[in-house]
Amino acid sequence: MPLKSPCSLFPYLIILSLIFLYQYSSLLPVHTPSSSSQSTKSSSSRSCNLFNGHWVLDPNSPKPFYDETCPFHRNAWNCLRNKRDNMGLINSWRWVPLDCHLPRIDPSQFLGLMRNRNIGFVGDSLNENFLVSFLCILRVADLGAKKWKKKGAWRGAYFPKFNVTVGYHRAVLLAKYKWQPTQPAVAVEDGLRGVYRVDVDVPADDWVNITNFYDVLVFNTGHWWGYDKFPQEKPLVFYRGGKPILPPLGMLDGLKVVLENMVSYIQREVPGEALKFWRLQSPRHFYGGDWNQNGSCLFNEPLEDFKLDLWFEPRNNGVNKEARQLNHLVEETLQGTDIRVLDLTHLSEFRADAHPAIWLGKKDAVAVWDQKAKSSARIRALVCRACIGDGYRGGKDEHPFGAKRGGHEEEQIASDL
Numbered sequence: 001m002p003l004k005s006p007c008s009l010f011p012y013l014i015i016l017s018l019i020f021l022y023q024y025s026s027l028l029p030v031h032t033p034s035s036s037s038q039s040t041k042s043s044s045s046r047s048c049n050l051f052n053g054h055w056v057l058d059p060n061s062p063k064p065f066y067d068e069t070c071p072f073h074r075n076a077w078n079c080l081r082n083k084r085d086n087m088g089l090i091n092s093w094r095w096v097p098l099d100c101h102l103p104r105i106d107p108s109q110f111l112g113l114m115r116n117r118n119i120g121f122v123g124d125s126l127n128e129n130f131l132v133s134f135l136c137i138l139r140v141a142d143l144g145a146k147k148w149k150k151k152g153a154w155r156g157a158y159f160p161k162f163n164v165t166v167g168y169h170r171a172v173l174l175a176k177y178k179w180q181p182t183q184p185a186v187a188v189e190d191g192l193r194g195v196y197r198v199d200v201d202v203p204a205d206d207w208v209n210i211t212n213f214y215d216v217l218v219f220n221t222g223h224w225w226g227y228d229k230f231p232q233e234k235p236l237v238f239y240r241g242g243k244p245i246l247p248p249l250g251m252l253d254g255l256k257v258v259l260e261n262m263v264s265y266i267q268r269e270v271p272g273e274a275l276k277f278w279r280l281q282s283p284r285h286f287y288g289g290d291w292n293q294n295g296s297c298l299f300n301e302p303l304e305d306f307k308l309d310l311w312f313e314p315r316n317n318g319v320n321k322e323a324r325q326l327n328h329l330v331e332e333t334l335q336g337t338d339i340r341v342l343d344l345t346h347l348s349e350f351r352a353d354a355h356p357a358i359w360l361g362k363k364d365a366v367a368v369w370d371q372k373a374k375s376s377a378r379i380r381a382l383v384c385r386a387c388i389g390d391g392y393r394g395g396k397d398e399h400p401f402g403a404k405r406g407g408h409e410e411e412q413i414a415s416d417l
Contacts, residue, residue: 048100051343055302055350058094062104070136072147072157086300090354093302095347107141111162118165120214122207124172124223126282128154131168138166151210167214171204172224174262177236195237196230198254200245201261211269218342219266220279222326225255252329259333267337278334279342281323283312285352299352308349323349 068081084090095102121127121134135157139145148156148165156167181194202208211217230236230251238245238254249257270276285299303311314321314328323345331341 048097050097050100050102051346052099053095053097053102053347054305055093055347056096057092059092061092061094064091065107065140066136070139072132072135072139072155074132086353089300093351105137107138111138111141111159111164114164114216115162116164117215118167118213119216119218120166120210121168121218121220122171122210123174123218123220123279124170126223127218127220127279128168128170130218130279131155131166135166138164151213152206154206167210169207169210171206172221173198173258174204174207174219174221175200175258176202176204179234191233192235193233195235197239198236198258199239199242200254200257201240203262203265211266212271214274216275216277217266217270218277218279219262219339220281221258221262222255222281222323222330225251225326226322227251252325255326256329256333259329263333263337263339266339276339277342278330278339280327280330280345283323283345283349284320285311286319301353302350303352305350308346312349 073081121131135145138159139157142159142161144161145157145159148158148167150156151167152169153167154170156165158165175198177196177198179194180197182192224230236251236254238249238257240257245257266276285303310316311318311320312324314325327343327345334341
């Protein structure tokens with residue numbers, strides 16, 4: 001199953017996200033009871049690509065915004081609560097863009113800009129992990145924040161001081177899918193136990209009716225598009241217009257068709273004045289084998305720059321190539337749209353040291369670690385796959401947040417907050 005609460009790197013992503021949303025908040029219409037919507041443009045911003053940079057060890061990093069007691073945490077995957085080793089060192093690395101200064105975010109100022117607006121996340125557990133840190137940082141500005149699970153949200157929060165709602169809608173494939181077990185009267189071939197029917201042109205119920213509620217939407221999918229989630233005996237079968245697609249599509253071809261249909265739906269159904277983003281993948285950091293080949297992700301420091309292509313470039317056919325593969329499909333699909341890409345992959349590729357690894361929530365996974373090899377391998381897959389993206393919870397105060405629009409890199413606005 002996907003990861004839940006983040007660990008150490010995630011505050012970087014969230015702070016960058018806050019900065020990025022802050023920068024683009026001027027594009028949102030002004031919401032007041034008596035005024036009509038209007039857009040303003042920032043006059044004090046300058047160009048900056050926040051994604052182009054490197055990690056710098058900074059023992060004097062500011063104190064984290066929050067700790068393990070944040071009420072929006074999950075007990076599982078909480079690296080601080082579970083006493084993950086080297087958290088002080090992990091949180092001493094600071095992301096530094098090459099061409100500009102990355103300021104410390106002010107949660108109060110950010111929520112002030114978002115006043116009377118709603119922010120939504122739609123996708124798999126990577127977006128949920130993202131949300132957890134997002135809520136914990138924003139709570140610093142409004143201790144009266146309350147948990148919120150309306151409109152079909154899986155989780156979320158309401159910040160009454162600013163009248164801001166943040167919600168997460170769980171839709172791991174974005175498209176609607178359901179389990180169809182093999183009928184007893186049907187001959188079972190190759191161990192087939194049933195199929196997951198995926199309607200490529202139908203959004204999942206969790207988010208189909210929320211497109212008009214949020215002023216800012218952040219989408220993602222990808223973490224579930226693998227044979228560890230949908231093995232040969234329980235494959236995905238793709239439908240369009242209520243009928244099976246023939247010839248049958250493989251996993252990545254099916255993802256491409258789903259992306260095309262979901263992006264088309266977003267462009268059609270999300271109001272034009274809303275800000276739309278697509279968050280890219282969090283990379284895995286397996287070494288010595290894949291999740292089912294006794295691979296490990298226990299590292300003490302970030303990877304060096306020259307190792308990144310060796311580890312993650314699909315042409316090298318390594319075990320960690322999937323993030324860039326999936327990103328390519330996403331960026332290709334988004335070309336020509338107004339959906340901005342949040343490219344959190346590159347800065348996360350460095351951080352092989354920031355997974356929760358064996359420091360999982362006891363109730364959920366620690367007890368499983370020493371069980372039979374197959375179960376242990378599956379747990380390793382979880383802790384090595386997503387928590388580099390989930391791993392910002394421990395507490396940095398800056399977040400590398402750049403964006404692309406329509407699949408082409410744009411210059412990024414970086415205002416000193």
